[in-house]
Amino acid sequence: xxxxxxxxxxVMSMAVTVGPARTADKTAESTSxxxxxxxxxxxxxxxxxxxxxxxxxxxxINPFAGDKKVIATGEQMFSSMNCDxxxxxxATGFAAPSLAxxxxxxxxADDELFQTIYFGRPKGMPAFGGLxxxxxxxxxxxxxxxxxxxxxxxxxxxVGK
Ligand code: HEC
Numbered sequence: 001x002x003x004x005x006x007x008x009x010x011v012m013s014m015a016v017t018v019g020p021a022r023t024a025d026k027t028a029e030s031t032s033x034x035x036x037x038x039x040x041x042x043x044x045x046x047x048x049x050x051x052x053x054x055x056x057x058x059x060x061i062n063p064f065a066g067d068k069k070v071i072a073t074g075e076q077m078f079s080s081m082n083c084d085x086x087x088x089x090x091a092t093g094f095a096a097p098s099l100a101x102x103x104x105x106x107x108x109a110d111d112e113l114f115q116t117i118y119f120g121r122p123k124g125m126p127a128f129g130g131l132x133x134x135x136x137x138x139x140x141x142x143x144x145x146x147x148x149x150x151x152x153x154x155x156x157x158x159v160g161k
Contacts, residue, residue: 040057040058041056041057041058042057042058042059042060042111042115043055043056043057043058043059044107044109044111044112044115045059045109045111046107046109046111046112047107059111060110060111060114060115061110061111062110062111062114062138062141062142063135063138064138064139064141064142065110065142065145066142066145067142068146070139070142070143071142071143071146073139073143074139074140074141074142074143074144074146075143077132077136077139077140077143078091078140078143078144081128081131081132081136081140083140086124087099090147091144091147096124096125099144099147100147100149101149101150102149102150105121106121108145110138110141110145113141113144113145114134114137114138114141117129117132117137117140117141118132118134118137
């Protein structure tokens with residue numbers, strides 16, 4: 001195991017044990033509920049719709065979009081939730097990909113970023129929806145969107161809206 005990965009795992013386990021009490025309570029509460037929770041059906045307006053007809057489904061709307069006051073909190077959360085342990089300080093990339101180069105595998109639109117953080121992604125991105133409230137996730141999304149993206153990237157750009 002590489003030293004970088006090892007240090008990431010150590011920092012992660014620390015983040016889990018010293019995580020905010022409020023989040024821990026919330027997790028305990030939601031796991032003790034007897035009624036199963038079904039996430040709503042969501043449609044992604046940044047995606048191409050066949051025939052231009054979007055499917056039925058709710059929209060994920062960032063309540064903090066462009067709110068400058070939220071950006072600093074999102075930046076702190078990026079560190080306190082240990083996102084930087086994998087993605088590096090300033091989200092410029094470390095053991096996990098850069099989130100600051102304007103290139104996205106899963107899309108850079110607000111709703112796509114929410115989906116990535118809340119539900120996770122298959123190649124090593126943990127789902128944070130059990131630890132972070134939707135508001136927390138939107139706060140981090142708002143921070144990520146505020147990072148200035150370079151005009152030119154070395155390979156093709158997949159910038160979301
Ligand atoms: C354990 C390491 C780890 C942690 C902690 C982590 N990530 Fe990730 N993240 C990854 C990996 C690995 C990928 C690439 C996943 C893939 O390609 O399927 C990824 C992918 C992503 C992507 C998608 C990038 C794209 O190109 O579409 C976003 C956005 C993201 N992470 C945000 C976050 C945020 C925000 C946090 C903290 C709340 C976080 N990550 C914490 C490992 C991590």
